[in-house]
Amino acid sequence: MTTSRRGQQIARKACDGCRDRKIKCTWADGAESESRCDGCVTAEIYCTFQTLRKRRGRPQRDLERFRQVQDVPNNLPSTPSLHDQPLPLHTQVAIEHFCPIHIFHAIIEDFLQNLYPIAPLIHVPAFSSQVQECLYQTDSNFLRLCLSLCAMTIASLPRKASIYRFEHYASTKDMVSRAFQLVTLSRLATAPDWADTPSVNNLLCSLFLGMASHYTQCPRRGWTLINESIHCCRSLGLYHQAGYRDMSNVQIEICKRAFWMLYIVQIHDRMSHPEPYTLLGEPPSSTDWDFLLPLSISDHELGSASGSVIEATSTPSIAGFVTLVKVFHCLRGLLSVHVANPFLHPNSQTQQGHFLSPASLLATFNALSSILDDIPPELDILEPQRQPDQQTRESNHFNIMKSNIYITKLYLQCWILDRYLSILPPVISPQSPTSSRSEAQRLRSYRQDITRQALQVLKFCSQNTLESHGESMVTKIREIATILLEQEQEHSGPQTPIDGQNDDVGGKDESEVAGGDDYVMASFLHILAALDYAHRQAVDIV
Structure with missing residues (x-):
């Protein structure tokens, strides 16, 4: 509240009625807690502060608009049913x-x-x-x-x-x-x-x-x-x-x-x-x-x-x-x-x-x-995918759900495998008990099968298909890659010649097998980089 040269108490911000009529918004005795300013009391209109921009039109027209607002008492009574009444809005949500x-x-x-x-x-x-x-x-x-x-x-x-x-x-x-x-x-x-x-x-x-x-x-x-x-x-x-x-x-x-x-x-x-x-x-x-x-x-x-x-x-x-x-x-x-x-x-x-x-x-x-x-x-991952110009809405739905179903299944299996490995002691030497080495070999087989299936699914899925799942697909692929790569060194133990013969994942060529984990990591990073970039570009402020 400020004071004019004549001693009048002027509000820092004019109310809607005074602003539309281009008059000073003053309050009796500086009582800013009153329900209405002096101008609104004189004009018998409601004193509100809801207008965000200057309204156009003649002052008399705006004054008439304020007078036509629904009839609500100046001092709103605290009736039990007041909270059940719809909130009055100047415009309907559209x-x-x-x-x-x-x-x-x-x-x-x-x-x-x-x-x-x-x-x-x-x-x-x-x-x-x-x-x-x-x-x-x-x-x-x-x-x-x-x-x-x-x-x-x-x-x-x-x-x-x-x-x-x-x-x-x-x-x-x-x-x-x-x-x-x-x-x-x-x-x-x-x-x-x-x-x-x-x-x-x-x-x-x-x-x-x-x-x-x-x-x-x-x-x-x-x-x-x-x-x-x-x-x-x-x-x-x-x-x-x-x-x-x-x-x-x-x-x-x-x-x-x-x-x-x-x-x-x-x-x-x-x-x-x-x-x-x-x-x-x-x-x-x-x-x-x-x-x-x-x-x-x-x-x-x-x-x-x-x-x-x-x-x-x-x-x-x-x-x-x-x-x-x-x-x-x-x-x-x-x-x-x-x-x-x-x-x-x-x-x-x-x-x-x-x-x-x-x-x-x-x-x-x-x-x-x-x-x-x-x-x-129609949901088999080996089913050939149609060309984009030949796809119908239904075939596109099947392609989207193929990626969701298979990647979700692999994600859940990776999570279970990670929890299971956290229970077992790591195999640290060839002198470990035979049962522990056998269990580690079986888990390595599970991991190789998940890796093969994951690479096969990612090779099948297009960029647009994966992006249709939003941020959840990025999370699942990232978790699969993390679990597969982190657990290998901790629980696999030393590899024997027999293990090396069983490491064929069935879906790689010779160059892929030679690359080992480097190929797996490169494959996951390639798809994650594309998905992460697209989502961050959409979410971040530009």
Whole structure:
């Protein structure tokens, strides 16, 4: 508060009404804590400080606009129902506040082309129809779903970041933050009690935004949103068959897919952090695992089916997601590592020790080795890949999920092998016990098999295919390379002539075999350098 030459108390910043009418904003006796300034009291208008830029138009027109604001008492009463009322906004949240409409449609098309097989959380026919009908203009739930879906798409496709930002955002991180802010603003404006009334829409939006936040290096916000989504899943009873009783076939499958995406996030969290960031929604022993397995049926057939028994006429692209679910299902015992209250679950340490025991780790490793024996031919890594100009949307989906399935399986096997090796003593001399040397030789065989498969998969996958998986693919490939290269010297021991004869990985030529670990490291570094560069260019401010 400053004082004019005449002794009047003038505010440091004029209110909206005084600024529009170009008059001094003064306060009686310097009481800046009053609800309205002198000018607003005289004009009988509200005294607000919300305008960010100078408004145009005649003062009388602006004065009339202020007088037409909804009738709210000067001193807002503290009524019990005030927090339930929608937040009044001067403008409704719209897609245009995020990006131009033509860019919005381009982002949606990229999601359907590249991201849907990884995150099939929409019913494609219904969603496409609703976008064409511009339902996001009238339905706030659908608007929030679109904004959240766009956030995940732009965070997962770094090479298209410059197109999406249209010279308005400094980085992809800023654009994802903008989507999060608009979703939050829409929730406050249209559903202020959204936190107390969990819904499938809130579950999907928080899940999309949480993944996008992780991909753009915002882990704190990412974990908060993921836990929010887990809480919705638990409150809706989506861990049990009874929670799906009143849902249609489409709703049931969408919720099942969301459950498994949250499950995959929880597995990754417990593999990467000693103390997990995510909640345990439901103990594994009380989860209906068999019922929750998604159906391998396309969205078109799912939407047209009226009965409870549905059969697919051909291999749909969703089969890739179902196969990925089966891969992660092998590690469901890992969820028992950190159960909730130890006083309510006294056997938690026993469960943890059982899952991380050598026998259990080897059983899980072998289960992962055989889980892909009966996959559809379209998901076989040896299936020849079509040329880019000959690819359909479905064939592109299969190629994307091939890389995801095989690299994820190898990543999980590497993690298990690393945990198993940490239990065993290293083989340091030829005089070590025969059983230890035999075990080391078997583990070396496992490592060579993983190395061969990893190089084969990376040779098959194109750059665009790998980039469709976002930051998670970079993490998996980096972890595979690190574990394979670090554990070799520590646990392999001296190599015998017999070992040298068994070191053929089956997929290398003579020059590759001669190179040994140098060739392996060069292969991994080549693909990691390309992926890291693309993602950092999208996330960093330019």
